[in-house]
Amino acid sequence: MSDARADQRRVLVVSLGGTIAMTAAADGGVAPALTAGELLAAVPGLAETGIAVESVDFRRLPGASLGFEDLTAVAELLRKRMAVGLDGVVVVQGTDTIEETAYLLDLHHAGSRPVVVTGAMRNPTMAGADGPANLLAAVRTAASSAACDLGCLVVLADEVHAARRVRKTHSTAGSTFHSPNGGPLGYLVEGQPRFLSCLPYRVVVPAPVGDHPFRVPLVTVTFGDDGLLVDALGERVDGAVIAGFGAGHVPASLVPALGDLAGRVPVVLASRTGAGSVLTATYGFPGSERDLLGRGLIAAGFLDAYKARILLRTLLAAGADRTMIEAAFAVEGGYAPPDRWPWAGSGNASKGR
Known part of the structure; x- marks a missing residue:
């Protein structure tokens, strides 16, 4: 005033x-x-x-x-x-x-x-x-x-x-x-x-580069899922977030389509539970987190599916490539220290209390 x-x-x-x-x-x-x-x-x-x-x-x-x-x-x-x-x-x-x-x-x-x-x-x-x-x-x-x-x-x-x-x-x-x-x-x-x-830390993503309307849908996997929504993504998306069961699991029938999608655009694997972390190395069945990450999906860690979508869309708008996106999710998901953040100087330690 x-x-x-x-x-x-x-x-x-x-x-x-x-x-x-x-x-x-x-x-x-x-x-x-x-x-x-x-x-x-x-x-x-x-x-x-x-x-x-x-x-x-x-x-x-x-x-x-x-x-x-x-x-x-x-x-x-x-x-x-x-x-x-x-x-x-x-x-x-x-x-x-x-x-x-x-x-x-x-x-x-x-x-x-x-x-x-x-x-x-x-x-x-x-x-x-x-x-x-x-x-x-x-x-x-x-x-x-x-x-x-x-x-x-x-x-x-x-x-x-x-x-x-x-x-x-x-x-x-x-x-x-x-x-x-x-x-x-x-x-x-x-x-x-x-x-x-x-x-323990804060991170910052640069402002968007240009005004491209990035399409990043969130698909929640459900019991008996036949893959209709995953198949519908086709070539029309810039990235996607998959909210899987539990620690990051999907029906085996969805695995080929998710692997194909991850070969074209960044696909992040989150949990639909809303709490806890996606795992990386515990389960080994088809459609498990090990299987999906091995096919190129990116683990969201402690980020829930909604946050993961915001982060992925923001990274894409800032011009991040796949390597940068993987590094950013490793930090925000709790898998890696903040010095791995892809933009130097923007991973800041928060003051302790």
Whole structure:
């Protein structure tokens, strides 16, 4: 804000829409309508924090309608605004896609100051709407020096999660966001973020090269799967993520098609379970992780299938070749140290606690 004191913490709130910004629609239900300013005006106690808050209305969309172009534009906005003295940024959006968009922002955020993503599970027309509390917690976290060097964070229900780990686990519950592999990094206690752990490193992917609309589908393998979806990919994709059973398994009948696809484009093998790592050397039957990796698929490690798709699509957009993609997944999947990250100087050790 123009009248902010020299020592006052400054936070920018960027609104993309979502449930948190929805009001009653003429045809029934609710739809995004509120501005960032209106969202901030509804937050009790925000003025008493002493934080100078600016706002930008960037999009007014439900989370399901956001795309890569929207979030790439947000990442560019954040780069520009972070360069002029902000202490942190809050991105407000629909919770449907937060687990994906937050990771995309994390991969493009090279700075030390916090980027915090938040939203709401109960819209403003409902009793007990959680948007104001989540927004206040997000602003406090973005303004906190304790949140520096942690990359992009997701803050809802007074929990702070790493973008790389967080998942939406329930369709309607206010406590929907969890980090199955490691738990939350911290909590809001008496209005202040308190961190109990941190990720050991951060990585950054360069901005997209050109505007090619890379197609990277996610195929979830199911019981009795006859391979129809894998066969349908054909020559129409730039890469793919396969969410296999358990530790990375598929029916034997799918193996030839997956091997052929991996010979044409990068194919990442993830687990459909949502927690735990894809294995690399335990099972040896046709369709096992050893079999598939031997045919050229790339292990996702601890990245769930949704994160793996975001990473693969982001790597392709940055011009990464297969060797770079394999190295990047080895690091982010937990198989290799951060110094193996393919872009020198962008695998950063996070500060310890």
